[in-house]
Amino acid sequence: MKVVSLNGIRDMQVQDQDRPQIKGPLDVLLKIKEVGVCGSDVHYFETGRIGDQIIEYPFLVGHECSAVVEAVGTGVTRVKPGDRVAVDPAIPCFECDQCRAGREHTCRKLLFLGCPGQVQGCLCEYLVMPETSCYLLANGVSFTQGVLSEPLAIAIYAVLQARVTTAMRVGILGAGPIGLSCLKSAQAQGAQACYVTDLIEARLAVARDQGAAWAGNPETEDAVRAVQDAEPGGLDVVFECAGQQETVDQAVAMLKPGGRLMLIGIPRVDRIDFPVHTARRNEITLVNVRRQNGCTQTALDWMAQGKVHVDFMKTHVFPMDRTGEAFELVAGYGDGVIKALIEF
Numbered sequence: 035m036k037v038v039s040l041n042g043i044r045d046m047q048v049q050d051q052d053r054p055q056i057k058g059p060l061d062v063l064l065k066i067k068e069v070g071v072c073g074s075d076v077h078y079f080e081t082g083r084i085g086d087q088i089i090e091y092p093f094l095v096g097h098e099c100s101a102v103v104e105a106v107g108t109g110v111t112r113v114k115p116g117d118r119v120a121v122d123p124a125i126p127c128f129e130c131d132q133c134r135a136g137r138e139h140t141c142r143k144l145l146f147l148g149c150p151g152q153v154q155g156c157l158c159e160y161l162v163m164p165e166t167s168c169y170l171l172a173n174g175v176s177f178t179q180g181v182l183s184e185p186l187a188i189a190i191y192a193v194l195q196a197r198v199t200t201a202m203r204v205g206i207l208g209a210g211p212i213g214l215s216c217l218k219s220a221q222a223q224g225a226q227a228c229y230v231t232d233l234i235e236a237r238l239a240v241a242r243d244q245g246a247a248w249a250g251n252p253e254t255e256d257a258v259r260a261v262q263d264a265e266p267g268g269l270d271v272v273f274e275c276a277g278q279q280e281t282v283d284q285a286v287a288m289l290k291p292g293g294r295l296m297l298i299g300i301p302r303v304d305r306i307d308f309p310v311h312t313a314r315r316n317e318i319t320l321v322n323v324r325r326q327n328g329c330t331q332t333a334l335d336w337m338a339q340g341k342v343h344v345d346f347m348k349t350h351v352f353p354m355d356r357t358g359e360a361f362e363l364v365a366g367y368g369d370g371v372i373k374a375l376i377e378f
Contacts, residue, residue, distance in 0.1 A: 037304060038157040038357040038376075039092040043082055044365075049092075054162040059109030063169050064121065064161045069376040070098030070181040071364045073210060074300055075148060075155075079361045084300060089150045096155035096376075097123035097147035100171065100180030103210060110165045118171040120180035121156065121163055122330045123147035128166075137240035139327040146325075149199040159378055169330050172338045179337050182211075182344045186333040189215030189273075192296050193223055196271045200224035205261060205269045205288050207245075208276030209237040211347050211373050212298055214271045216246065218342045221245060229269065231257045231284070236370035240346065248310035252280070258287045269293060283309055291316040298323045316356075350374040 038046055056063050074084060075095045082089045089095075104119040113119060126133050126141035133141050147156025152336050172179050189212060198204060205226045206213045209232035217228050227247035232238050234251075241249040248264060250257050261269065268290025272279050277299030280365045286309050295318055313320070336342045349372045352360040360374045 035099045035159040037159070038096075038354060040079060040089065040095050041092045044079060044358075044362070046079070046361060047092075048355050048357075051158070053160045054095065056080060056105060056107050056162060058164075059107040060165050061107040061162050061314070062103055062110060062113060062165050063105040064101035064102045064119070066099055066156055066159060066161055066378045067177045068100050068181050068378070069096050069156055070184065070211075071096075071360050071374045071376065072098055072185070073212075073364075076361060076365045077300065078148075078150075080365055081302070084296065085304065087150045087156055093150060094135075094155040095148040096157040097149075098181050098184040099123075099147075099156040099161070100177040101161065102227055103168070104263045105165065106165070106188070107231050111264055112165050113168045113170060118180070119168045119175065119335060120171060120183045121147075121161075121331065122167045122169065123184065124325065125153065125164060125167060137256060139325050157354075157376065162183065162233055169334055175295050175334060175338050176345075178345065178348050178375065180334075182215075182347060182373065183333040183337070185211045185373075186215045186219070186337070186342065186344055187326040187329040188212060188298065188323070189219040190332055190336070191329040192216060192273055192298055193219040194329070195321060195323065196273070196294050196296050198223040198225055198271060201226045202270040203265050203268075204228045205272035205285065206230045206241075207272060207274050207281040207285055208232060208299055209234070209241045209249070210275065213273065213275035214241065214347055214372065215246060215344065216275060216298070217241060217246060218344060220273075222336060224339050227265070229261050229264065229279070229288075234367055237372065240372065244346065252284065256286050257368045271296060273298055275299045279303075279306055286318060287314075289316065292319075294319045294321060296321050296323055347373040348375060352376050354378055
């Protein structure tokens, strides 16, 4: 089969590998249809690492994908050959203390697609995953929506963790796929108004088009002042989706006393500081959001029901042999890209 291998910094190569085989009774052989390019994939593409997760080349990245079931192990019951599926990239053990406590996303033995030292990614024609990672796509739910269910599930998990309800005022700092997914998820939960920041005007325009009450660039205007003027009492919750020191500072300044700061963005540095006295005096709750927990089916259901519409995030499509070009586009935030997809 053909794979797209990361062979060095910014070095994507189409290569041949043996097709994976079903080995266990609960294995599912998948024929990959579409793969999304995620910001974390781009971290590996540009730097070869995220924190202490360091790539040993060659390596396959990629974790957002949809597929058709090619074959199944003898014990598989939830899917069958020919089914269209979205793939949850997480493979928990279901046995450790975290899994038993309902925290499969912090499983002690968690494996995750496209993570160094764990599992090779999905930039390949065929992939074997356990049936627990395979979610049926309902009629009318596309392969693209299957791919987008992964970032949407993260946003839904964050929004549910933040307990967003009607009449709440929400900030979203960073208008990439995760931030825009937070926008749509918060709206679906009845948020009264959503305030969005980003450094890219094209993404701000999309946020406005998708119903943001205000969207601005903190490099060209005082975003904190703009939000404070619009909401003198402060925001109920802020979703920090950029992983930057500046956005963490802005988030704390925007929150009302007792507000929640949801940390979703992945920083490229080892440490982020907090304006501790403001956070302490206002009793700001800081919540680290680790991927998602049990929200993949919810994401697929919300799309099937029309509760959220996320197709607007698909801005670019590339064939497999142009994967490197897709990664360069996303890395450089070029041509108004939000979500680039690779078609197999």
